[in-house]
Amino acid sequence: MDAFFASVELLRRPDLRGEPLVIGGRGDPREAHHARGVVATATYEARAFGIRSGMPLREALRRCPQAHFLPVDFSAYTPVSARFKQLMRECSPLFEDRGIDEAYLDISALPSSSLETATGLKRAIGSATGLSCSVGIAPNKLLAKMASELDKPDGISILEAGDLERRIWPLPVRSLPGVGPRTGERLHQHSIATVGDLAAVSPTWLAHLIGSSHAAWLHGAANGRDERPVVTEREPRSRSAERTFAEDVADRRELARRLGALCIELAAELAAEGYAGRTVGIKLRFADFVTCTRDLSFAGWTADVRTLRRAAFECLKRVDLDRPVRLVGVRVSDLRRSAGAGDALGESLASAGGNQEFDFGP
DNA sequence: TCTGGGGTCCTCTAGCCG
């Protein structure tokens, strides 16, 4: 979906159409208590000012003081997301969900041509949601994703076997899925600037640079190879909840209170979805942006809020809190489906809401 | 000076055990 969050916002704020619009964080960075946030999506009008996803909202404001800023509102985006995914599933059951605004669809067995299928799907999504999307068609997921980036917004791109050298190899190496900021920087240090440059290096040499597993994937990808199937069903591996504070927290009790609240939030989500976990972990990010994690595993699976909170506090005890903290998070992993977990959890949630004893370090 | 929140997967290390 094109500039998804921003496009959904424009459906209910048509007065902002044509204006630079930035979606991110809790809203307007001009308000001090909303200032800590990053850009989730920006309209093409805002991108013209150099605003990009992941950029601090304050930086976006600096680049475009006249921009409009709106908070991220998942409750508005989720139903639209469900609608376009439903249309895709009706097109082919070989559907892979890849997050709120993109998905893969295996259309190789359909009777119509790829172009006809894509055109029909775009039209159906457009009339159902009022939004545009960009479609990439190719022999595998990697190339389909890269194709979808070639003609944005509102485009259709078809990549065929012979198009690799002409259309993919000239692209910057960063445009290859799996090459993020770190890998991109390392490759650039060795004068590997384009996908074609990467395709030409020795796999052995690349393995020395970035590790064998990553190298095998990237070298294949640069040469257009991708054997990954379209995955139609997936069980979650972990659930987490984290929060960045409006102001850094130095007080242990305050930190424990925030962590306890996140445990309650997370336990409620696990209960609602019927999962229990075997490992609890916490995450702290200090004022200097250094992140630290601590994990604790149980013998069995639990979704009990008191157990989660006790474990989270045990983890917290193991951290040297010598600096103020800007973010705290809790995560439950090694998930299993838990039949009937909801009932037990309801009771423990009720008891957790009252006065809490904080069982943590000195 | 600034840097979200939700995830996944991988690597490395240390400890345990046969």
Added chain:
DNA sequence: TCTGCGGCTAGAGGACCC
């Protein structure tokens, strides 16, 4: 009894993606 080694797991951190 000591040592080495491979397999396994837990824990910590890193990279990446939407």
